[in-house]
Every structure is written in structure tokens, then in C-alpha cells.
Amino acid sequence: MARTQGSHSDITGPRIRAAAERLFARHGYAAVSMRQIASEVGVQAGALYNYTPDKQSLLSDLMQGHMDDLLAAWRAADRPGPALERLERFTRFHIAFHLERPDAVFIAYMELRNLEPENFRRIEALRRDYEDGLEAILRQGRDEGDVSVPDTKIATLAVIAMLTGVNTWYRAGGRLSATEVADIYWNMVRGAVTLPR
């Protein structure tokens, strides 16, 4: 039976975060009101403040959670081995992970400027950690003679930009499966960073 009032602390919290994620991704943090979020969840605006101290924390917690998930998942997926094998694993991991949570990815890239300074610094540090993971692979590849780029930092940023771009056009149920997309991108990544013929 659907209660219209009462205590729902265990389910309202997650529903608020889900609604905020969906609305922030769709319309942007600054354009979304607390009343809109509350309306999506089916409560009044005042009730949100039982779960978050303010709107900023809603955004900051979403981004923090996303970056934590990303780093933990990559650390679980990475394994020692030849650099080109690790690079292929990174490519397929990055595409799969990002295609599974388009809203969180969109927020992570678009709403950095709406973070208060302290939150911004914390999130940015996590992003750098992730980039450093890829750069370490490219450095290893250069040591092994398979990777040929004049600057591993720039190559890191170029590869991540290319891969994350998938999210701007990929739609589930489209012409290509996520695996086919990953195959195509792995070929391009490999060509971009390996020795010219």
C-alpha cells in the first residue's frame, strides 16, 4: 500500500540522490531547483534537508561517489603485464564503465565549475589519480619500446578525451554493441600511441 506520508528514511535517501543525478545531468546543477528534485521523489522541498545539508553537498557527494567508484573499479581491473595489454584493458574498461553510467559521467565533466573550492580540489585530485594510472601504462610502454609518443601526459589526456567522447553519441540498442565500439576505439588508441610505420 502506498503511504503518502510517514517515515521512509532507508529508501528516500537513495531516491533523492538518483533524482538529483538525473536532473543535474539533464538540465545542469544551476538550473535545477530543490523543489524539482523533491517533486521527482514525491516529497516536499523541506524534506530533502533531512538527507543533505544543502544543494552543494548533493552535487559534491555525487561526484565524489562517481570518482571513488571509477578508481576502485580500475584498480580491480588492472593487472601486471605488457604495456600494450594493459592499455587495451584500460581502453575497454574506460568505455564500458563510462557507458554504464552516462549521467554520472556527464556531471563529472560538466559541473566541476559549480563545485565550491574545497570540493573542487578534492574531486580534481581524484581525476588526476585516474589519469596518472593511464600515464604509468604509457611510460611502461615507452620503456618496453612499444609506445612512441613525445609526451606521455599529453597522450594520456588525448586518449581519455577520445574515449570519453563515446558518451556523447553512443546509445544502447543502436547500430553497434558496446563491445564493437570498444574494438574500434582500441584500434585507434593503439595506432595513436604506437610506433609509426
Place this chain on the structure above:
Amino acid sequence: MARTQGSHSDITGPRIRAAAERLFARHGYAAVSMRQIASEVGVQAGALYNYTPDKQSLLSDLMQGHMDDLLAAWRAADRPGPALERLERFTRFHIAFHLERPDAVFIAYMELRNLEPENFRRIEALRRDYEDGLEAILRQGRDEGDVSVPDTKIATLAVIAMLTGVNTWYRAGGRLSATEVADIYWNMVRGAVTLPR
């Protein structure tokens, strides 16, 4: 002599557009108020409405102007020739053009969702025109046997994402000149779309 009041129609208009571009890029369209824009220009908020019918037109006109400039500049830079030469020209053009106007580029990528439907469709069509220009080059390259990608549309989007990513990290006066950056990216673009060794 600095007049604090009076008629400035010929200079106030451009200054409003410049202030809006700067502020929209810095804080986001939804987070910037007409009062902030007016304050930057040195007039009161009401005076803005002598130059724009509303805030939305300010955004829409900025993005339209940027896309018009981009398409006109590329049409002027493109020339017939082997696909790989045209592709190198595209790469260097794209990086140079985008690094010269980081605020307009940032707005063009971040504020699409704040366009009203009609404006959105018009701007999106211009973006597709630009993408089609690159895809035509990749098709030509495939016909000539120099380009090897399974899908020219995906390769188009991948290349543009990689190149536009330069704007997220490049700062004038940094370690590398814009030309050195273009050299590095051209090598990666070439490797990504040409035949594997």
C-alpha cells in the same frame, strides 16, 4: 572624457556580448544573472534589453556566431588534395582555431542543453556540418587506400573529441607552443586512422 551616462550604442553592444561570453564560460549560463553581465559592462541591468530581447538570445547568438565563424574559417582553409594532406590541415586548423577562442568553444560544448528547442536544432545542424567536413576527408582517404577505419562517422567523432580536448589543458605561455601541440596531435591522429603496421 569618461561619460557615466548617455548614448554608446556602437560600443555597448559588443561589450555586452564579450561580457556574456566571458561569464557564461566561467560560471555557466544558468548561474550568470543579467545583473552580473550589466555590472561587467558598467551599465544597469535594464539597459541590456536595448541590445538583446532576452537572456536566451544572448546565449543563442554567441553560439550561432561561433559556429558560423568556425564553418567559414574551415571552408577558407580547406583545399583539394590527397586526403592525408587535407586531414593534417584539418588537425592543425581545428587546434589553432579552438585555442584562439577558448571561451566560445567552452560555451559551444557546455551550454547546448540550455538552448531552447528551436535554437538547439539550428546550432546542432551547424555542428553536424562541421563533422561532415571531416568525415568527407576520411571517406576520401579510405577510397585512396590511406585511411583504414571500420566506420568513418565514429572515427570523425573520435578525432574531434581528441582534438577539442586540447582546450581542457592548454594554456598559452606554457611548456609547449600551439604549433608543437599540433605536431604531437597530428602524429596521433594519423596513427589512429591510417593502416595498422
Place this chain on the structure above:
DNA sequence: GTCTATAGATCGATAGAC
């Protein structure tokens, strides 16, 4: 063409009843 002043709406956040 810019000003002052304001209409009318909406915002984030809080107070207190239940």
C-alpha cells in the same frame, strides 16, 4: 540609450506542527 524603480516569480533554506 541609460537610468531608477518595481512587478511578479522563484530560489535555498528554516521553523514548527504532527
Place this chain on the structure above:
DNA sequence: GTCTATCGATCTATAGAC
């Protein structure tokens, strides 16, 4: 834990004086 009600600030856009 959610509600209703509201405070005080801020927003876009307009009206009318100069």
C-alpha cells in the same frame, strides 16, 4: 521524517523619467 508555511534574497523583464 514529512508536512505546511514562510523568510529574505534574487531573478528576468518591463515601465516610465530624463
